[in-house]
Amino acid sequence: MVPNGSSGPACRQQAILTRRQIEGMIADGRNIVIVDGKVLKVDAWLEYHPGGDKSIRHVVGRDATDEVAGLADTSEPCRRASWLITTFSSFHSLETRQRMASFQIGRIERPWRNFLPPIQGGTFRSYSDEDEQPDQNNEGYDTDLDSLSEDASVPGTPLFDAIERPDLLRRPRRLGLRESSSVSSISSAESLDLKQIPKLSHMDVRTQEEIKLDLDKYPSLDHATQANIVRRYRQLDQLIHAEGLYQCRYTDYMVEVSRYALLFGLCLLFLHLGWYGTSGLFLGLFWHQLVFTAHDAGHTGITHNYVYDAIIGVVIADFLGGLSIGWWKRNHNVHHIVTNSPEHDPDIEHIPLLAISHRFFESLRSTFYDRVMTYDCVAKFSVRYQHLLYYPLLALGRFNLYVLSWEFLLRGLGPRKGAVWWHRWFEIAGHVFFWTWFGYGMLYRSMPDARSRLLFVMVSHMVTGPLHVQITLSHFAMSTADLGIHESFPQKMLRTTMDVDCPPWLDFIHGGLQFQAIHHLYPRIPRHNLRRTQKLVQGFCDELGIPYALYGFVDGNKRVVGRLADVARQAAILAQCQRVLAREGAL
Numbered sequence: 001m002v003p004n005g006s007s008g009p010a011c012r013q014q015a016i017l018t019r020r021q022i023e024g025m026i027a028d029g030r031n032i033v034i035v036d037g038k039v040l041k042v043d044a045w046l047e048y049h050p051g052g053d054k055s056i057r058h059v060v061g062r063d064a065t066d067e068v069a070g071l072a073d074t075s076e077p078c079r080r081a082s083w084l085i086t087t088f089s090s091f092h093s094l095e096t097r098q099r100m101a102s103f104q105i106g107r108i109e110r111p112w113r114n115f116l117p118p119i120q121g122g123t124f125r126s127y128s129d130e131d132e133q134p135d136q137n138n139e140g141y142d143t144d145l146d147s148l149s150e151d152a153s154v155p156g157t158p159l160f161d162a163i164e165r166p167d168l169l170r171r172p173r174r175l176g177l178r179e180s181s182s183v184s185s186i187s188s189a190e191s192l193d194l195k196q197i198p199k200l201s202h203m204d205v206r207t208q209e210e211i212k213l214d215l216d217k218y219p220s221l222d223h224a225t226q227a228n229i230v231r232r233y234r235q236l237d238q239l240i241h242a243e244g245l246y247q248c249r250y251t252d253y254m255v256e257v258s259r260y261a262l263l264f265g266l267c268l269l270f271l272h273l274g275w276y277g278t279s280g281l282f283l284g285l286f287w288h289q290l291v292f293t294a295h296d297a298g299h300t301g302i303t304h305n306y307v308y309d310a311i312i313g314v315v316i317a318d319f320l321g322g323l324s325i326g327w328w329k330r331n332h333n334v335h336h337i338v339t340n341s342p343e344h345d346p347d348i349e350h351i352p353l354l355a356i357s358h359r360f361f362e363s364l365r366s367t368f369y370d371r372v373m374t375y376d377c378v379a380k381f382s383v384r385y386q387h388l389l390y391y392p393l394l395a396l397g398r399f400n401l402y403v404l405s406w407e408f409l410l411r412g413l414g415p416r417k418g419a420v421w422w423h424r425w426f427e428i429a430g431h432v433f434f435w436t437w438f439g440y441g442m443l444y445r446s447m448p449d450a451r452s453r454l455l456f457v458m459v460s461h462m463v464t465g466p467l468h469v470q471i472t473l474s475h476f477a478m479s480t481a482d483l484g485i486h487e488s489f490p491q492k493m494l495r496t497t498m499d500v501d502c503p504p505w506l507d508f509i510h511g512g513l514q515f516q517a518i519h520h521l522y523p524r525i526p527r528h529n530l531r532r533t534q535k536l537v538q539g540f541c542d543e544l545g546i547p548y549a550l551y552g553f554v555d556g557n558k559r560v561v562g563r564l565a566d567v568a569r570q571a572a573i574l575a576q577c578q579r580v581l582a583r584e585g586a587l
Contacts, residue, residue, distance in 0.1 A: 013038075017106035019113065024127020026061050026118065034063040039106040048418035050306075052330035054119070054368055058337045058344065061115030061122060066230065066489040067337060068100075111227075114485040119367050120344065206358050206570070210481040218483075218495055219545055226488040229544055233490040233521070236540050240522060243536075245529040248302055252528040253293070259508070260289060271446055280456040284463025287398075290316050291467055292511030292527065298329050299523050310423065318430025322438065324405035326414040326427055334368055336523060340480045340496035343367055348475060352379035353393055354386050356563055357480040358570045384572050387565035394472070395465035405431070469557070474498050474516035477559035478549065491546060493520040498549035500556050504531065517549065 017039050025032050025041070033040045033056070046053040059067060116122030219225050240246065263286040270279035296302050297313035310325075317325035331346050338344035342359045344367050351360050351373040360383075363375045375383075382389060408414065409431070414424055447453050478496045487495075500514035512519065512527025518537050519525070525533055541548040551559060 013101070013104045013106065015106040016109055019108075021127055022061070022108075023115065023124050026115065027124035027126045031056065031060050033059050033061075033068075034108060034112050035065050035068050035100060037107050037109075038100070038104045039108060040100055040103040041105045042103050045103065048415055048420070050310075050329065050415055050420045050423070051333035052414065054330070055333035055337050057119040058117055058334065058367075060117040060119070061124075062117060062485070063112040063114060066233065111223075116485050120338075203358055203361060203574075207481070210479065211483065214479050214481050214483060214495060217547060218491060221483060221486055223486075226486065226491065229488045229491055229546070232540060232544060233488070236536060237522065239536060240525065240533060243532070245525055245533050246304075247529075248304070248526040249528055252526075253302070256289070256293060260286060263289065271442065276447060276452045276456045277459050280459035281463055283456075284460040287321055287460070288464050288467050289508075289511070290321055292513070294321070294325060294328075295512070296527055298325055298332065301524050301526050304524070310420075311426075314423070314426055314430055318427045319433050322405070322431060322434040323401050324408050324427055324431075326423055327405050327408035330408070330414060331368070336520060339493060339520065340475055340478060341482060342480055347471075348480070349373060351383075352376060353382050354390070354564070355379070355383045355567050355571070356476050358567055358574075359480070361571065361574055380571065380575060384568050384575070386568055387561050390561060390564055391465070391469070394468040395462045397468040398461045398464050470500075470510060470513045473500060473553075473556050473560055474513065477556065477563045490521055493517065494541065494546050494548065498551060498556065499534070501550050501552050507531065514553075 022032050022039060030041055031043050031046065033042055042056055046056060049056060115124070118124070215221070219229065263282050267279050267282040267286060270276075270282065293302070294313050294316040297309040297316065300306055300309045302309050302312060313325040317323045317328065335345050335347040340348055342348065342357050343364050346366070346368040348356055349366050349369065352375075355361070360373060360379075361375050363372055365372050409424060409428055412424060415421070416424065443453050443456065447456060474497050478498055480496075483492075483495075494517055497517040497520045499517045500510065502510060502514055507514070512530055515527070515530035515534060518530050518533050519527075521537065522533065538548055540546075
């Protein structure tokens with residue numbers, strides 16, 4: 001509705017839209033997102049978003065206030081160029097959020113009840129004036145929600161996907177529950193009557209057990225509890241700002257640059273002396289350290305200016321490392337939105353080589369890669385031995401990153417229009433430069449024979465293996481269960497991410513990756529401030545009763561290998577069952 005006597009674009013932006021109207025827009029193919037109570041139609045921005053369209057599609061129909069605005073850095077205003085090109089990923093400036101006003105088509109009045117985004121399997125009903133019903137979103141939560149049909153979009157938990165009778169899903173009746181209008185991203189939690197589920201398979205039972213374990217371990221998913229978590233999360237963000245933890249200390253990067261120069265200088269020295277293995281060792285350490293600053297730049301966490309940080313990221317990743325920062329951003333933004341979701345998070349989709357969840361046995365369809373991750377004969381073999389193959393595979397991980405980088409650039413998977421059109425060509429130039437100095441200058445011109453070249457390549461690339469261990473350590477041992485669309489953003493990040501405990505003098509080895517839980521909550525905090533932020537987050541978790549996963553490096557590795565071994569045992573049991581059934585003629 002529009003205020004009486006008002007007209008024009010500004011007034012239309014303030015029109016109150018019902019949940020049913022927004023559902024109809026999504027059913028018609030529009031991409032609608034809720035941010036700060038504003039209804040944004042972002043169709044025009046999909047092909048321009050520097051972080052790719054997937055991260056936007058995963059918040060369609062949802063209140064993405066915490067993903068978009070709650071994680072923004074307001075400590076230093078971005079320049080005009082920044083808000084023209086950084087709209088809508090998990091890490092945005094104040095001016096970026098102001099720029100979002102151009103996409104506003106209305107607003108909502110009450111706390112929003114999330115839909116399951118279409119990319120995750122949500123279904124939506126078309127809208128017409130005749131079928132308008134009292135809007136539950138504007139009526140509060142007194143309404144009886146037992147009818148599934150009133151919520152066309154069903155939470156996409158693995159257990160729900162395995163059930164063919166949606167009539168068995170029930171919503172709890174929430175009588176007399178009211179919400180504060182200041183918290184707009186949570187609604188009453190979905191529940192499932194497990195006793196009514198018929199003939200669950202072994203895999204479905206396993207999924208059910210994992211969901212129950214998380215439900216017992218973490219705070220309740222009821223609206224009041226999750227709303228309080230969101231409220232305290234936003235208050236913590238204000239405290240972090242007040243403590244100056246979003247401010248980047250550039251003297252720390254002077255130390256980093258000195259370390260990079262030392263490592264690369266030693267690489268050149270031993271290359272000149274003919275100690276090719278030792279030279280490769282220092283080159284690998286050089287690449288290992290560079291990744292940490294590239295990660296900072298990818299999150300716009302150095303200068304807080306998108307253009308400047310983008311250039312820094314390309315120079316480090318592409319020109320010096322031979323990897324695409326654009327590919328990483330597209331991949332990583334989605335990872336931050338749907339962390340540890342087997343169907344959606346590309347950072348845990350490693351079939352046919354590794355599987356951190358039994359759900360990969362179902363040949364899931366990846367929404368990121370837009371293909372079925374077939375659990376074929378290769379996967380059945382490798383997954384059974386994945387706890388033994390884990391470290392050897394990660395030691396060779398850099399070669400796979402070359403392939404993914406070139407696929408991204410040659411296929412033009414990044415934005416080709418708008419203010420970031422030049423990124424692709426700048427990255428391609430960076431790769432030409434990299435293979436000129438590394439491939440031609442070092443490998444071809446500086447080494448006498450194939451044996452020396454092979455030694456240099458394998459040592460330099462395998463030395464970066466511990467980096468891949470560091471990257472996977474924070475998530476592989478954590479939950480992959482889907483608790484539904486109403487779990488708050490901060491609780492989900494803490495449930496799916498762990499931190500690594502280490503003394504401060506080892507921080508330069510871990511490069512901030514030991515604080516992944518804090519980083520997932522507040523991605524734009526400079527990594528040199530994460531240790532100070534950790535104490536604040538621990539207090540937040542203690543107050544709200546949210547488990548904060550913190551393990552030593554060795555214990556964390558044991559948990560990851562243990563998870564891989566557990567999934568491997570499940571794969572062996574499944575294979576044995578299939579063989580028995582095959583002999584009995586059941587297959």
